[in-house]
Amino acid sequence: EAGVAQSPRYKIIEKRQSVAFWCNPISGHATLYWYQQILGQGPKLLIQFQNNGVVDDSQLPKDRFSAERLKGVDSTLKIQPAKLEDSAVYLCASSGGFITGELFFGEGSRLTVL
């Protein structure tokens, strides 16, 4: 079974530039998550999708971050304009359902903002 795929793995940009990350979840998983992991901290949920719809985006900085999940499969997370404090690893995860609570994570996209 293929795992969660993310790209790019690494990205370096200057502040005020834009960046986009892509995620392809495990086939058949209805729930998709984006987490932000700042160095030395635990991952923090940015947004949770159930199929096409947003379940929770309460911690997404909506003035600069946006995310979409077209057709209930792939997802894109965009940051525009980027700030220095956005330097982090962006983790995508997917789940087959709420009951087990088990998430499957991709390897992450590491963003460095200079």
Added chain:
Amino acid sequence: AQSVTQLDSHVSVSEGTPVLLRCNYSSSYSPSLFWYVQHPNKGLQLLLKYTSAATLVKGINGFEAEFKKSETSFHLTKPSAHMSDAAEYFCVVSPRYTGKLIFGQGTTLQVKP
């Protein structure tokens, strides 16, 4: 509100000695609890999970954790550390039927030869 506190940011053990990583949680209702492991430049991997069945939970690679409701704890243990266990470990609480994971700050496990 649910939260989780990992009591040690860094734990160092010698190879072959026991491992104890401590975690306390706060939850209004009976939660699901997990331990995830993150090796350098790798994705997070589930070690084990508690979902209200047996209070002693066995996971992969010889790890286990005990759910103690009276102490609101979910400590992770392993009888004998291996060099390959060196990684970052996260204790996680999940409010039932939400699919959300709330992570602790993480504990770095160092294993010395």
